[in-house]
Amino acid sequence: MLLPQTDIAEFCRILRAGGKKIVFTNGCFDILHAGHVRYLAKARSYGDVLVLGLNSDASVRANKGPSRPINGELDRAEVVGALASVDAVVLFDELTAESIIAKVRPDVYVKGGDYTIETLPEAKIVQSYGGRVEFVSLVAGRSTTNVIEKIKAEVLKAKQ
Numbered sequence: 001m002l003l004p005q006t007d008i009a010e011f012c013r014i015l016r017a018g019g020k021k022i023v024f025t026n027g028c029f030d031i032l033h034a035g036h037v038r039y040l041a042k043a044r045s046y047g048d049v050l051v052l053g054l055n056s057d058a059s060v061r062a063n064k065g066p067s068r069p070i071n072g073e074l075d076r077a078e079v080v081g082a083l084a085s086v087d088a089v090v091l092f093d094e095l096t097a098e099s100i101i102a103k104v105r106p107d108v109y110v111k112g113g114d115y116t117i118e119t120l121p122e123a124k125i126v127q128s129y130g131g132r133v134e135f136v137s138l139v140a141g142r143s144t145t146n147v148i149e150k151i152k153a154e155v156l157k158a159k160q
Contacts, residue, residue: 001088002077008051008090009103015049016105024106026053026097026122028060029080030069031147035138037083042136043110044085052086053100056093063095070148101125113137 003011012022025043029036029052044050054077060069069076073091081089092100101109101122109126113135117123123133 002074002081003088003090005090005092005100005103008088008100009105011088012051012104012106020049021047021108022104022106023047023050023108023110024053024097024101024104025050025110026055026092026100027112028055028064028069029076030060030064030071032079033147036080037085039112039136039138040080040083040085043134046108046110046134047106049087050085051088051090051104051106052080053097053104054080054089054091056091059093059095096121098122098125105129106131108132108134110134110136 015022023043023046025040040050040052054073055063057069057073060073071079077089077091080086090100090104094100098121102125106126109122109131111120111122111133115135117133120133126133
C-alpha cells in the first residue's frame with residue numbers, strides 16, 4: 001500500500017498504539033532482484049510491520065545519476081508494495097531518509113551492510129528516541145547496477 005507522507009505519521013501511531021513493532025528501511029529498488037527480496041524479508045523479521053521509504057524519481061536521479069531510475073516511482077512502489085514482506089510504502093524526495101524517519105519513528109531501522117553507524121545519517125535520529133539500527137548483509141553479485149551492466153553487455157554482444 002502506497003501512503004502519502006502526510007498520512008505516514010498517523011498510520012505508524014495507530015500501529016504503535018496497537019502494540020506493533022515498526023521496522024523501516026529505504027532505498028531506490030529500481031530493478032527488483034533476489035538481493036532486494038532477501039533483504040526486505042530479513043528487514044521484516046525484525047518486527048511486525050515493515051514500512052519502506054522509496055526514493056522518488058528526483059531523489060534517485062540525484063543519488064544515482066541522470067540515467068536512473070529505469071522504472072518510475074509509481075511502478076517501483078507497486079512492485080515492492082506487492083511483496084509479502086512490505087506492509088506500506090512511502091515516497092520521499094530528499095537525498096536521505098532523515099525527514100521521513102522522523103515521521104515514522106521506527107523501532108528498528110534497517111540498512112544494507114555497505115553502511116555503518118558512522119556513514120548513516122539517519123542512525124542519529126533513530127538512536128535519539130531509543131530505536132535501534134540493524135545492518136543486513138548484501139547478497140554477493142546481486143545489485144541493480146549489475147543487472148544494468150549485464151543487459152548493456154548483452155545488447156552490445158547482440159549488435160556485433
